[in-house]
Amino acid sequence: MKILRVIGSMNPASGGPCQGIRNSIPELEKLGVSNEVVCLDVPEASFMGKDEFTIHALGQGKGPWNYSPKLTPWLLENLPRFDAVIVHGLWLHHGYAVRKALNKLRLRKTASQPGSNKLPNLFVMPHGMLDPYFQKAAGRKLKALRNWVYWKLIEGRIINEAAGVLFTCEAELSLARQPFRPYFPKREVNVGYGIPEPPKLTTSMQESFLTLCPELQTRPYLLFLSRIHEKKGIDLLVKAYSELTIRHHLLKPVPELAEADDVSLSSTLAPTRQWPALVIAGPGLDTPYGKMLQKQAEETARSGNRSIYFPGMLAGDSKWGAFYGCEAFILPSHQENFGIAVVEALACRKPVLISDQVNIWREIAQVGGGLVAKDTEEGTKELLSTWIDLSEEERGQMRNNARDAYEDFFAIKPHALRVWQALKQS
Template structure:
């Protein structure tokens, strides 16, 4: 079976969908699938995988339009058995479904087509106060284009049950032919090594031999980093008064050079108790990323909306407990497995979550880390979820 994944960018900095494809490719191959990846990156982009990554970009505008996209689809879609569109609201979904229509009118063989929204049908995006204009844009775009994309494909694939349920509540006229919870998973991380620790320390030398909480994701308002800083400042202030040592806070990821990143720096400056306690090593990859995840006392991602959160699962795979909000769609699996602390997405609840962790003895903290790993292995391995995906697209 020949599978084409269509995604706007395979740049690791673009987030989870690109990494999710990379995680699944080896297991797709094991199951007899011949995978190809079409992205709208430049053909010579350094991160495109050899023999897998086909770049036909770069894109020309925020819609991710590429001038030769339609020609490529009309010329090549017949070569594939299944096409998987990643994400919504962009040119890739519109172009694939339009090309399929044209090929059918010409009486040509067409592949099955599936869409994986990656959380982009979450009602959060229509309700967040700061997204009013974008929400209006989405309503217009939904009725003009995206509703037809969703309702015309052979199926819509979701990463967890909660995402699938939420998607049905966001827009009127949502009537897909079929919906499937295929799950989402990662490749188990490499075993811990001193080289990983050294690589992380090289990126964040101020943290050497100091305990730390770890945030590892894009620096973006949706991720609740401002809320994290405020809650952490409260924790440090309260614990210092009681003579307790609070781990440092590492905020790792791309985006500190943005306007929001500047806001975070200004916010941190308002809390003198955070002097020398917060560190920004930038985006961590490879050995440095694994060194950071293995060494963290607690992984923290207080998102206002998170469809899956690959970094959360990667932390759990490293025996690191997590602190997340109920706006992360896999929170129920983590709560049931007792692999982390679950809070609401507000500052008082986040403070309570930190205090809960601080109130645990070392044995209890380590046990939570062990349960985090068990939860990962039970629910979030790429090998298991890729089998579910293969079963669906083979029907």
């Protein structure tokens, strides 16, 4: 079987879909399934040429629709080479181009030799882009209206004509049924979103991360690792963490009273263990939102409590060093279709502190691999304070549960098998 993946960008900084492709292709190759990718990136981009599979970079798309005049001609020439084509993501030109090219090829086939040149089946992987959040979120009224119009004219036809729609988890599949009508895909398949086994911890990983945050050599820390974006709830995290940090330092006992049996100091904020720092890592620090977060953190630092660190985007050794070195991973997102970094943390045996808007929270909660709360400031405080309150025995059990969650629900091999079965059954 030969699959063509069509995506707007393979830039790692663009988010999860391109990483999902990079994760699944090597495992599919083991099943005898070959893959190629066509994307709208410049061939000279720094991230190109580092993957072992074929990527056809046609050049940068234009405008908010990411339009490329080169894409449809390329598809017309190359689609007959494949057994299946998967469109990754919605609302952009590449999905429209695939449908248009397939329709043109069908007309040519009908006009010439009806039995020749079998065309690939079309599949769509929305990656959470059918989540009702995007139609309801504040500040998205114009985009929500645009999506409705676009659904009626283009996107609804792509979804409903496809041989199947592939989802990353059961929650995404269920939520996708809510925002648009008519919605009647031929098949809905939860193929999951497999994450490869992380590399083993090495000294170079630790050193690579600690070079960026040397103060954390002897200090525990919580890790946020994702795009710096409003949707991720990072402003809530900084605010909740800063408030708890200030209250913690105000409650430090006076040395001569340290042995006193003061009930108030046995509360969540009592200094029974070293107070963890907070690492906020990811691309986007140069955006207005990223600058606002850093300013927020500076206000806490002025009180003499520098506890929040912004190392920027982490990759390779520095990323894995950050995962392996943290106490726990935290993501109080307002909407998260899957959360690759969440599962990478689980795979490293790290508990995850997440909101109930991370679509895989039920699977994680089922085996006790982390803590779950509302995507509010109070909910984020609850995540932080509950984690700090846990005994070392409880944390150890949660670390074991985190690894169980990865193996039970998110390992790469079962995901690749589900994708292969979904494609060959059409």
